[in-house]
Amino acid sequence: MSILILYGSETGTAQDLAESLRREAQMRHLAARVFELDEYDVGNLLSEDVILFVVSTTGQGEMPPNMRKTWKSLLRKSLGTDFLLNTHCAVLGLGDSSYQKYNFAGKKLFRRLAQLGAKMMTRSVFLADDQHEIGIDGAFIPWKQEIWTRIWEMGIFEKMSEQIDPEVEIQTKYRLVAVEEAPEEEPEDVTPSDSEYRALRVASNVRVTSEAHFQDTRLVKFEIPSENPMSYLPGDVLMVRPYNPQETVQIAIEALGYSPEMLNKTVKVVKNDPNSKNPPYFLFGKQKTTLLTLLQRYFDLQQIPKRSFFEMMAYYSKDPSEKERLRELSSPEGLDDLLDYANRCRRTTAETFRDFPATSKHLELDHLFEILTVIRPRAFSIASAPSRSHVELLVAKVEYKSRMADRRRGLCSTFIARLKEGDEVFCKIRAGTFRFPPPDAPVICIGPGTGVAPFRSLFGQRSEISPNSTGLLFFGCRGEHVDFYFSDEWSKMECVEVVAAFSRDTEKKVYVQHKMGERARDIKKMLDSGASVFIAGSSGDMPKAVASVLAQIQGEEWTKKAEETGRIQYETWS
Secondary structure (H helix, E strand, C coil): CEEEEEEECCCCHHHHHHHHHHHHHHCCCCEEEEEEHHHCCHHHHHHCCEEEEEEECECCCECCHHHHHHHHHHCCHHHCCCCCCCCEEEEEEEECCCCCCCCHHHHHHHHHHHHCCCEECCCCCEEEECCCCCCCHHHHHHHHHHHHHHHHHHCCCCCCCCCCCCCCCCCCCEEEEEHHHCCCCCCCCCCHHHHCCEEEEEEEEEECCCCCCCCCEEEEEEECCCCCCCCCCCCCEEEEECCCCHHHHHHHHHHHCCCHHHHHCEEEEEECCCCCCCCCHHHHCCCCEEHHHHHHHCECCCCCCCHHHHHHHHHHCCCHHHHHHHHHHHCHHHHHHHHHHHHCCCCCHHHHHHHCHHHHCCCCHHHHHHHCCECCCEEEEECCCCCCCEEEEEEECCEECCCCCCCEECHHHHHHHCCCCCCEEEEEEECCCCCCCCCCCCEEEECCHHHHHHHHHHHHHHHHHCCCCCEEEEEEECCCCCCCCCHHHHCCCCCCEEEEEECCCCCCCCCHHHHHHHCHHHHHHHHHCCCEEEEEEECCCHHHHHHHHHHHHHCHHHHHHHHHHCCEEEEEEC
C-alpha cells in the first residue's frame, strides 16, 4: 500500500515539495508515488486511500499547465458527489499574496474535491505564501505535520511510524548500472506526456531585433516531418526540452570531480524505487547512455538551487563543516541566508557544487537523482499560422548581470538562441490558455513584446480563411526600428489593424494601455458588438493596466463578468 502525491507546477516548486514529501514518507516507513496531475488517470482516483495535492497558481489565477487536463476532467458533472467518497485528500496551494488572484488554483481544487465527496484531511486548504517571513515553509511545515499525524491516526498503513526514523536510508528513484548488469526489461511504462515528444529539426533561426539592440529575440522555425505529423491551432503552445549550456556542464564536471572515463562509460538508468515512474528515456536512451549525456540533457544544472537541494546535500555530506552550513541553508530559519546566497545573485546549481567541494567530490552517482531536479520543458506560444510542414516560435533570450562573475542566462532561451540549422529538439504540442472564438468573430488583442506570438498565429490563419473578419491588435515595443516584430507582415493582413506603442521613440513613454485609451471609442463599439479580448505578455503591470482601461470603457462590473465568462482572457508569465 502507498499514498499518492500529485502536483501541478509551472516553475518546479510544487514538484520539489512533492518529492520532499515522498522522501519524508520513506523515512516514516510509508511508500509514496509522485506524479504530475496530468500524468495520472482521473478514473483511478477513487481507488486511492490517501492523495496529497500540491498545486501552484499561475498567471491570472489559472491552473498550472500540467494539471489543466485533469482539472477539466474533475469538473465533469457525471462524476457525482460520491466519486471520492472513500478517498482521503489534502491540498496545499502555492502562491504569492502580492497577486490579486492569490492561490486561486489551490482554493478551487479544495472546493471541488469536497464536492466530489472526498474526506478532506484539513478543515480548509493550506495556502503557502512567498511573502511569508519564512516563505512557503510558513504553510508547508504545519500542513505536512498535520497530514502525517492524520495518516498515522487512520491506521491503514500498518508499517508507518508516527515520527521520522533517522535510521532509514532514502531510496533513490533511479540508479546507474553497467549495461551488462542491468536487470531484465520491465513492462513498458511510458507516460502519455513523454510519448508525445518528437524530435523536430531546426529549419532556421533568425534574429528579429536590430543588431544594436540589447535584446536578442529569435524567430525559430522547426520542420514537422511528414512521416510523424503534428497539428496545432492558434493559441496552442510548443513544449521544448532544452539542454544545459556546455559551460554550465563543465562547471559541474569540475566541481564533482568526474574523470573522462566516468563521464563516457556506457551505463543504463533503471528504477531503484518500484513506486517511481520510468524516467524520460527518449531524452538519453533506454538501453544505454552515459553520465555526460545525463548531465547535458537530464539534470538541471542551471537552476537556482532550492531548499531541498541543500537538504539532500546535507543528508549525504560526510564533511562536518560543510554539513552544518548546508543544514543552515536548508532550514526555515535560514531562509534569508538562502535567498542571499542563491536567489538574489542567481547562483546556479553547478556553481553551488563548486562551493561545497568536500561534499560534491564524494557523492555517489545515484545520489544525483535525489539532489538534482530534472530539466523542465518550457512552453512557448506558437507564432505561426497552422501548418502541417512547420511551426515557429518567437523567443527573447534572457541574459543579465548579477553580482556573480559570469552573466546569468536563461536555460531554455539560451538553448534556443544557440540552435543551428539541422539541430534536433524534442518538442510536443499542447493547448494554451486562449480559447479563440470562430474565425469571423471580432477580437481585440493586446500583445506587447513576444506576447504578440499567438496573435501572429491567429491573424495569420484568419487572413487565409476569414480575411473579412474584424481584428484590432495593440502591440508594444521599445522602438519602431528596433523590435517591432513582424512589421513587414501586418499591413498584408486585411483582417487586423495594428496599433503600435513605441515606449522609447518619444520623450514620454507610450505603452499599449495609452494607445487603448486613444482608441476607447473603437474598443467600446467592438465590445458592444460582441468582441472578445485577449491579453498576452508579462504578468507584471501590463495586464492590470489593460484591465483598468477596459473597466474605464465598459465599467468594473462588465469587466469582472467578462473575465469570469471568458470574454476577456489572459496568457501571462513572470
